[in-house]
Amino acid sequence: MVTTMNKVLVEIFLPAADKSFDVYIPVESQMSEVLLLVSALLSDLSDGKYKANGQAVLCDAATGIIYNINMAVCELGIQNGSKLMLI
Numbered sequence: 001m002v003t004t005m006n007k008v009l010v011e012i013f014l015p016a017a018d019k020s021f022d023v024y025i026p027v028e029s030q031m032s033e034v035l036l037l038v039s040a041l042l043s044d045l046s047d048g049k050y051k052a053n054g055q056a057v058l059c060d061a062a063t064g065i066i067y068n069i070n071m072a073v074c075e076l077g078i079q080n081g082s083k084l085m086l087i
Contacts, residue, residue, distance in 0.1 A: 008078060012038060013061050013085045017046035025073055031058065032069040042086055050086075061085040 007024040014021065021042060025034050039052035059066045061083035067076050078084070 008073070008080045008082070010078060010080075010082045010084050011061075012042065012058075013083065014042050014046055014050055015085065015087060017042075017049040019046065021045055025078070027074040027078075028072055030069065031067050031071055031073060031076065034058070034073060035069060038086060056086055059085050059087065 007026050011020050012023050035058050039056045043052040057066050
């Protein structure tokens with residue numbers, strides 16, 4: 001059984017595909033790890049419109065503020081329903 005107690009459900013907008021994806025991300029993980037996982041996942045889900053290349057950044061979709069990859073997800077105030085953008 002998969003538990004989501006230590007994860008949050010966020011919406012990630014991918015401008016390259018002009019689509020949003022709902023993704024569970026672990027709250028205790030460093031943003032650098034989450035960025036790698038999300039980049040690979042969205043590369044697969046976007047039918048080739050987005051290619052993970054190690055240059056991506058995750059930012060707040062509303063403000064455009066880039067998240068610090070050296071901080072944990074929970075430290076960044078990301079919670080259920082947060083809207084992120086992968087560029």
